[in-house]
Amino acid sequence: MVRKFFIFLVSFCFAFKLVEAGPSSDKSTEFRPGEMIMEHITDAHEWHILSIGKTHVSIPLPVILWHDGKLNVFCFSKFHHGQTDYKGFRYMTEGPYKDKIIYVGSAKPTLEIKNPDIPLDFSITKNVASLFLSVIALIIIFLTVAKSYKQSEKQAPKGLQSLLEPIIIFVRDDIAKTSIGEKHYERFTPYLLTVFFFIFFNNLLGIVPFFPGGANVTGNITVTMMLALFTFLITTLSGNRHYWQDIFNTPNIPWWLKIPIPMLPVIELLGVFTKPFVLMIRLFANMTAGHIIVLGFMSLIFVFGNIHPAFGYGISLISILMSIFISLLEILVSFLQAFVFTLLSALYFGMAIEEPEHLTQKQH
Amino acid sequence: MELITPELGLIFWMTISFGILIFILGKFAWPVILKAIRKRERNIEEALQAAEKAREEMSHLLATNEKLLNEAKLERDALLADARKLANNIIEEARQKANKEYEQILASARVAIKNEENAAFIHLKNQIAVLTIELTEKLLREKLSDEEKQNGYLQKLIDEIIFS
Numbered sequence: 197m198v199r200k201f202f203i204f205l206v207s208f209c210f211a212f213k214l215v216e217a218g219p220s221s222d223k224s225t226e227f228r229p230g231e232m233i234m235e236h237i238t239d240a241h242e243w244h245i246l247s248i249g250k251t252h253v254s255i256p257l258p259v260i261l262w263h264d265g266k267l268n269v270f271c272f273s274k275f276h277h278g279q280t281d282y283k284g285f286r287y288m289t290e291g292p293y294k295d296k297i298i299y300v301g302s303a304k305p306t307l308e309i310k311n312p313d314i315p316l317d318f319s320i321t322k323n324v325a326s327l328f329l330s331v332i333a334l335i336i337i338f339l340t341v342a343k344s345y346k347q348s349e350k351q352a353p354k355g356l357q358s359l360l361e362p363i364i365i366f367v368r369d370d371i372a373k374t375s376i377g378e379k380h381y382e383r384f385t386p387y388l389l390t391v392f393f394f395i396f397f398n399n400l401l402g403i404v405p406f407f408p409g410g411a412n413v414t415g416n417i418t419v420t421m422m423l424a425l426f427t428f429l430i431t432t433l434s435g436n437r438h439y440w441q442d443i444f445n446t447p448n449i450p451w452w453l454k455i456p457i458p459m460l461p462v463i464e465l466l467g468v469f470t471k472p473f474v475l476m477i478r479l480f481a482n483m484t485a486g487h488i489i490v491l492g493f494m495s496l497i498f499v500f501g502n503i504h505p506a507f508g509y510g511i512s513l514i515s516i517l518m519s520i521f522i523s524l525l526e527i528l529v530s531f532l533q534a535f536v537f538t539l540l541s542a543l544y545f546g547m548a549i550e551e552p553e554h555l556t557q558k559q560h
Numbered sequence: 561m562e563l564i565t566p567e568l569g570l571i572f573w574m575t576i577s578f579g580i581l582i583f584i585l586g587k588f589a590w591p592v593i594l595k596a597i598r599k600r601e602r603n604i605e606e607a608l609q610a611a612e613k614a615r616e617e618m619s620h621l622l623a624t625n626e627k628l629l630n631e632a633k634l635e636r637d638a639l640l641a642d643a644r645k646l647a648n649n650i651i652e653e654a655r656q657k658a659n660k661e662y663e664q665i666l667a668s669a670r671v672a673i674k675n676e677e678n679a680a681f682i683h684l685k686n687q688i689a690v691l692t693i694e695l696t697e698k699l700l701r702e703k704l705s706d707e708e709k710q711n712g713y714l715q716k717l718i719d720e721i722i723f724s
Contacts, residue, residue, distance in 0.1 A: 229677045234563070237563070238562070238563055238609075239570065241566065260569075264596070265667065300618050312655065313599055316568060316569075316623035317567070317568065317569045318568070318569045318572055319569055319572070320573070321570065323570055324569065324570060324573040327570075327573060327574060327577050328573075328577060331578070331580065331581045334585070335581065335583060335585065338585050338589035338593070339584075339588060339589055341589070341593060342588060342589040342592040342593050343592075345592055345593050345597075346592055349596055349599065349600075350603065355621075361597065364593060364594075364597065365597065368597075382594075385590070385594065386582075386585065386586040386590040386591070386594075387582060389585070390581060390582050390585050392587065394578065394581060416570065416571035417563070417564050417565070417566055417569050418566040418571055418574060419570065420572055421571075422574040422575060422578060423565050423578070426578065426582075446647065465629070465663060480564075484563070543602070
């Protein structure tokens with residue numbers, strides 16, 4: 197199914213394409229670990245699969261641009277890695293707009309660009325494609341599991357079902373129920389389960405170094421921002437009177453902290469926004485850091501290999517062992533980060549719907 | 561592309577795809593799964609409770625059995641004690657009766673022996689008397705074979721009687 201989707205995705209890009217090495221490799225053959233690592237952890241318009249010598253095998257992804265009230269859809273391979281313009285659009289390979297697609301009209305390639313006309317870029321980038329893959333995979337996985345629950349209602353779980361059931365129960369009992377409380381947890385459990393499995397699945401997918409994985413989706417600030425935004429919206433929308441009162445008129449606090457300078461309300465209100473912000477940063481930083489470390493160890497092989505091939509072979513043993521160790525650690529981190537994100541989301545929901553117990557206490 | 565600047569395209573696609581994910585899973589997967597899990601949990605809980613109840617009943621039954629057994633044992637003991645008492649009574653009674661009879665027999669035997677003894681004594685006395693008489697008769701006959709002697713003796717006897 198995953199493969200079918202992938203074929204569908206690239207069908208209008210003429211499937212696989214062997215692309216000549218871009219101009220960047222012409223500049224120098226020197227290995228630059230920083231560049232290589234950044235290339236791996238950031239988004240791209242094509243999905244690089246492997247390189248054999250100077251030949252790069254990558255899947256060019258569709259470019260979708262909104263410019264001047266018109267939608268432009270074409271394949272990224274039309275740019276030939278920035279060597280040619282297409283429909284007046286140019287893919288920048290260097291400069292301040294590196295990796296951006298800008299509208300240049302019929303300008304000459306040599307012309308220096310100032311105040312560029314940047315179209316809205318809705319392209320299916322590597323992360324978007326990976327996102328689609330994981331969303332479809334998750335839907336298939338959980339609909340299958342739901343079906344098997346329906347079919348064998350009173351039987352013990354088996355297969356995929358028995359693999360996922362402990363995690364589902366863990367999220368429900370240890371995250372949702374304990375953080376939100378017996379009374380309201382059922383309302384938030386579906387969202388928490390979705391977030392947990394989305395993050396966990398994408399984290400794991402990010403560790404896989406070859407094709408369907410390796411896209412660093414959960415290590416992308418946009419993705420974590422959107423996840424945090426979803427949590428923020430749910431928290432804010434489900435906040436009850438007590439929740440808002442705690443923010444704007446915190447009980448059991450000296451009055452001069454609120455009037456005339458609303459010091460505490462400002463701090464509390466800031467807290468409302470810092471909570472999801474921290475969620476965003478934590479997941480992003482953890483996943484990106486993991487990728488950087490693994491890639492860093494891999495880079496060591498080539499850095500030393502550039503000095504002398506024997507060095508490279510020698511260091512590869514240590515590098516591979518360390519990469520394996522870090523990858524194993526990353527598997528743990530994958531689970532841990534999914535758990536932390538979900539747990540904190542649940543705690544915020546719990547705060548938002550908490551019943552006013554201490555309202556009866558003395559207020560200042 | 562920058563590492564820490566959010567991108568519009570990804571925001572757009574993430575909202576759509578994650579929204580779809582939440583919607584589809586929230587509508588078709590999680591309710592079914594959670595309901596099934598809860599149902600099974602309830603089933604298991606009920607089964608456990610039923611087992612517990614059965615065990616309780618079992619222990620109750622056992623307790624009742626034991627109680628019954630104890631009661632039966634007590635009853636048996638009481639019966640046995642009664643029987644033993646009765647038997648003892650009977651034995652005692654019999655012994656007493658036997659004793660009494662024995663005494664009676666003994667007493668009557670004693671009386672009979674006494675009677676016999678008396679009779680024998682009387683008989684013996686009679687016999688002695690008869691023998692004495694016979695002996696005396698023989699002796700007298702011997703002594704008083706002649707007249708003189710007879711008169712002498714007679715005289716002596718008369719004297720004896722007179723002077724005594």
